[in-house]
Amino acid sequence: METPALAIRAQRTWDPVAGAVDGPAVVRVRNGVIQEIVAGAEPRTDEALTELGPDETLLPGLIDCHVHLCWDPAGDHVEDFSRIEDAGLEERVRRACAQLLAAGITCVRDLGDRSFVTLKSRDAIATRPWTGPEILTAGPPITPPGGHCWFLGGETTPAHIEASVAARAERGVDVVKMMATGGKITPGSAPHESQYDGATLSRAVRAARHRSLPITAHAHGPDGIRDGVAAGMNGIEHCTFFTSDGIGYDERIVRRIAADGIAVSVPEATWHTTDELPLPPDPRLEGIWSNVVRMHRAGVPISISSDSDISPRKPHGVLARGAVRLTQHGMDAHDALLALTANPAAACGLDHRKARVAPGYDADLLVVKGDPITDISTLLHPVHVLRAGHRVATTAAARVATSNQEEMQ
Numbered sequence: 073m074e075t076p077a078l079a080i081r082a083q084r085t086w087d088p089v090a091g092a093v094d095g096p097a098v099v100r101v102r103n104g105v106i107q108e109i110v111a112g113a114e115p116r117t118d119e120a121l122t123e124l125g126p127d128e129t130l131l132p133g134l135i136d137c138h139v140h141l142c143w144d145p146a147g148d149h150v151e152d153f154s155r156i157e158d159a160g161l162e163e164r165v166r167r168a169c170a171q172l173l174a175a176g177i178t179c180v181r182d183l184g185d186r187s188f189v190t191l192k193s194r195d196a197i198a199t200r201p202w203t204g205p206e207i208l209t210a211g212p213p214i215t216p217p218g219g220h221c222w223f224l225g226g227e228t229t230p231a232h233i234e235a236s237v238a239a240r241a242e243r244g245v246d247v248v249k250m251m252a253t254g255g256k257i258t259p260g261s262a263p264h265e266s267q268y269d270g271a272t273l274s275r276a277v278r279a280a281r282h283r284s285l286p287i288t289a290h291a292h293g294p295d296g297i298r299d300g301v302a303a304g305m306n307g308i309e310h311c312t313f314f315t316s317d318g319i320g321y322d323e324r325i326v327r328r329i330a331a332d333g334i335a336v337s338v339p340e341a342t343w344h345t346t347d348e349l350p351l352p353p354d355p356r357l358e359g360i361w362s363n364v365v366r367m368h369r370a371g372v373p374i375s376i377s378s379d380s381d382i383s384p385r386k387p388h389g390v391l392a393r394g395a396v397r398l399t400q401h402g403m404d405a406h407d408a409l410l411a412l413t414a415n416p417a418a419a420c421g422l423d424h425r426k427a428r429v430a431p432g433y434d435a436d437l438l439v440v441k442g443d444p445i446t447d448i449s450t451l452l453h454p455v456h457v458l459r460a461g462h463r464v465a466t467t468a469a470a471r472v473a474t475s476n477q478e479e480m481q
Contacts, residue, residue, distance in 0.1 A: 081097070081123050084443065085097060086409065088410055088428060090430075095111060101458075104201065104434060124456075131413070133457065134175075136177050136341075137419050138337050139168070139180045139381075139388070140185070140382055141164065141169065141381075142161040142164045145382060149258075149382075165185075172389055175392070178459050181210075181246070186224045187212075190209040191209055202459055210240070211245045213226050214226050214276065216229065222258065237280050240285070241285055247285065248286070253295075254293075255290065265296075266293060273289065274302075274304070277304045288305060291311060294320060294322050297322075305334060310338065319360060319363065326366070326367050343387065362401060373418065375419050394411070395411065414427045414428075436458065437458040438456070439455045439457075
């Protein structure tokens, strides 16, 4: 789909490779792709010009590599998914996509739907990119009978692991997700307990690779993390080192993750408290965030994600708050930005065309007021969002950003 040429004149840009660059530059976009960046240039007469303010920064759109587009955060998930029709789930996906895009999130990876409903939205958005972020989807996660998130329809015994992976490949998923451990939101499931043994995880990895699909493991407990790493998973979701009574940390496992280049996605971007919705404190969160920074310093490629919309504290569009949390726990702003851009792009296999302000990359762009390197909270205030070169509204983002700003600053 051909679109008019666009020029963006920026006084400041941030790019994962170039870093922060001050000084006027014109970013030229055609057909949704950045064509060139010319310092000090003037726009051509055939280009529609977007002139950014002197205190605005142009940077890549954010990537949330762990979302749930068709969930309802309130109420009982088991009951909800037992009664809602696919049409209702598809409507939730549409609403979620609008909210995410308005918050400057231009690409997402859905790691748990029902009935593969996100594939339909993925394909629709590909033809009308201004309607939502680019979607990668796993469909229903693979879990044992009665296991974590069994209500999504992905129940699979060890004997049927290869068939389950093959079925997902045939449906056209972008990634396979497997529940190596239990989780917090499923009755009868414990996050620190493993659900599959290492041999079964290895068989799943081989089946996914045979079909050229990446595979990522939901893993909270140390045993599940260790088995997922040994099996050769492309990614580990959560990686919290939950124990039966708290949070641990295993340096040997972390060194192996770093050495193997396994992507770790930590879906802990969240509202912690709001005036409208009092939420109980979770003493484990401080331990999780401390572990994230420790893993980063050990060389693990960390992505911060949100796990939206599994609970009221994780609404769609809350991702940027994860960057604020990272800086509060000692990570510098550049690396915190990498955790929302370049790192998740690599985790999703999209680093060849996403998360750069550079020629040849998708024109999925975000403009914030101020300098995110000196004040990371500027990410909470999107001024403009461009998706494949199309400017989209940021109304929902403003609503998220202004809710309880004091708590985040």
